[in-house]
Structure formats: C-alpha cells, structure tokens
Amino acid sequence: MSTPRQRYREQVRSEIKQAALAQIGAGGAAALSLNAVARHLGMTGPAIYKYFESRDSLLTELILDGFGEVAAAVRAEVPAEGSGGEPRERLHALARAFFSWVVAHPHLFHLLAGTPSPGYRAPPESVRQAREVLGPFLPVFGRGRCGPAAAPLREELLRWVEETPDVAEWVRAYAPDGDPGTALTGTVMVWTRLQGILSLEVQGQFTGMGHRAATLLTAEMDSLADTMGL
Known part of the structure; x- marks a missing residue:
C-alpha cells in the first residue's frame, strides 16, 4: 500500500504530465518547457525537477504512457481465447x-510517430512498447499468405527474424502457430499504412478532399487483406 507522501508525489507527477500534454497540444513537442509547466502549476522552476530530472525524461514518460495507452486500446479488440473471428474482420x-x-490523442501520436525534439533519443524500452502495440496484428497475418507483390519483403523480414533473437521472440510470443515471415510482413505493412493515413489525418491534410479518413482506412485494410490472403 502506498503512503500519503507517495500518493501525493504521483498526483503531482500526473498533473505535470497533463500540463505538459496541454502545452504540446497547443504548440507541439518543441514548445514543451519545464519552467512553463511549473509556472502553470504554481510551482517554482527548481521544484519541478524533483519530479522529472529533465525535459527529455518527461518526454520519455509521456511517450511510454502513450504507447501503453494505444496498446491497451488495440489489445481490447483481441477476441477472447476460443472465440475465433475471421482474420479480415479482426484486422x-x-x-x-x-x-x-x-484521432482522440493527436498530440500524443506526434510524440510516438516522430522525433519530439532535436537531439532527443528514445530509450530502448520504447521499442518494446511499440511492439506491444503491433503484436496483436501478428497472429492475424500469420494466418494469411503473402501474395507475389509482398514476397520479396517477406524474404527480407524472414532474415530479420532469423538474425535477431528479440524479434523472433516477439513474433513467436504473439503468433506461435503462424509463419513468422508472413506474420511480420503483414504487420509491417499495416503499420506503414496506419502511419500514413493517420499522419495525414492529424495534420488536416484530408480537409476539403471529399472523403473521410475512416473510409480510406477501411479501403486500405481491405486492400492489405487481399494482398495478404486474408
């Protein structure tokens, strides 16, 4: 059980992160300033460093939180064991x-999808968190088969699996019964398509084009399902 002091500390840290997200939402990651967050919360500049040692450490925690949230959202759509579901529907x-x-967290997406600020280096933990987001797609594509257009990519990714133990472990954990090369090919392709659609959507690039991003998403997923034999 946490102590009152620990609960207070976590509350303040949460308030700092919420203020930072609001600042990022208004001006982008480059606008994030610990001193500005401190002023917003009525804290002194030095006081905020008791909770986050640097601007980059705050960014890192926001990124890890973001990956955790989107992974949970995706994982919530994974069917219960034994309930099945057609691969295309699951995709x-x-x-x-x-x-x-x-769409509900565009400012956080910018943190996850790019480099928040010049010189920032994401920790290795962020790679593991990103894989947790994509993991549920692996068993879906593991039940498919690569069409001719995707075959060269499958060969390259299969070599990556064979040469990289942590990648092999990740694929095996989510898709133990599927072909690892096929599972990873589809997952890489869905990642690039999602990133493309969503990057354009959150930047407002579809405005005035006469279609909804959700409609484009459906068309892209059906196209990918055809390519991957789902």
Whole structure:
C-alpha cells in the first residue's frame, strides 16, 4: 500500500504530465518547457525537477504512457481465447482501435510517430512498447499468405527474424502457430499504412478532399487483406 507522501508525489507527477500534454497540444513537442509547466502549476522552476530530472525524461514518460495507452486500446479488440473471428474482420477491428485512439490523442501520436525534439533519443524500452502495440496484428497475418507483390519483403523480414533473437521472440510470443515471415510482413505493412493515413489525418491534410479518413482506412485494410490472403 502506498503512503500519503507517495500518493501525493504521483498526483503531482500526473498533473505535470497533463500540463505538459496541454502545452504540446497547443504548440507541439518543441514548445514543451519545464519552467512553463511549473509556472502553470504554481510551482517554482527548481521544484519541478524533483519530479522529472529533465525535459527529455518527461518526454520519455509521456511517450511510454502513450504507447501503453494505444496498446491497451488495440489489445481490447483481441477476441477472447476460443472465440475465433475471421482474420479480415479482426484486422479491421484492430485498425479501427488504433485509428480511434490516435484521432482522440493527436498530440500524443506526434510524440510516438516522430522525433519530439532535436537531439532527443528514445530509450530502448520504447521499442518494446511499440511492439506491444503491433503484436496483436501478428497472429492475424500469420494466418494469411503473402501474395507475389509482398514476397520479396517477406524474404527480407524472414532474415530479420532469423538474425535477431528479440524479434523472433516477439513474433513467436504473439503468433506461435503462424509463419513468422508472413506474420511480420503483414504487420509491417499495416503499420506503414496506419502511419500514413493517420499522419495525414492529424495534420488536416484530408480537409476539403471529399472523403473521410475512416473510409480510406477501411479501403486500405481491405486492400492489405487481399494482398495478404486474408
């Protein structure tokens, strides 16, 4: 059980993160300033460093929180064991969950999808967290088969699996019964398509084009399902 002091500390840290997200939402990650966050919360500049040692440490925690949130949103669409579901339907459900979370948290998506600020280096933990987001897609594509257009990519990714133990472990953990090369090929392709659609959507690039991003998402997922034999 946490002590009152620990609970107070976590409350203040949460308030700092919420203020930082509001600042990022208003001006982008480059606008984030610990001193500005401190002033917003009525704290002194030095006081905030008791909770986060640097601007980058705050950014890192926001990024890890973001990956955790979107992973939970995607994971919530994974069917219960034994309940099945057609791979194509599952692909659409997972993609919609990813899409919906990003549309609701565009400023966080910018943190996850790019470099928040010049010189920032994401910790290795962020790679593991990103894989947790994509993991539920692996068993979906593991039940498919690569079409001719995707075959060269499958060969390259299969070598990556064979040469990189942590990647092999990740694929095996989510798709133990599927072909690892096929599972990873589809997952890489869905990641690039989601990133492309969502990057354009949160930047407002579809404005005035006469279509909804969600409609484009459905078309892209059906196209990918065809490519991957789902």
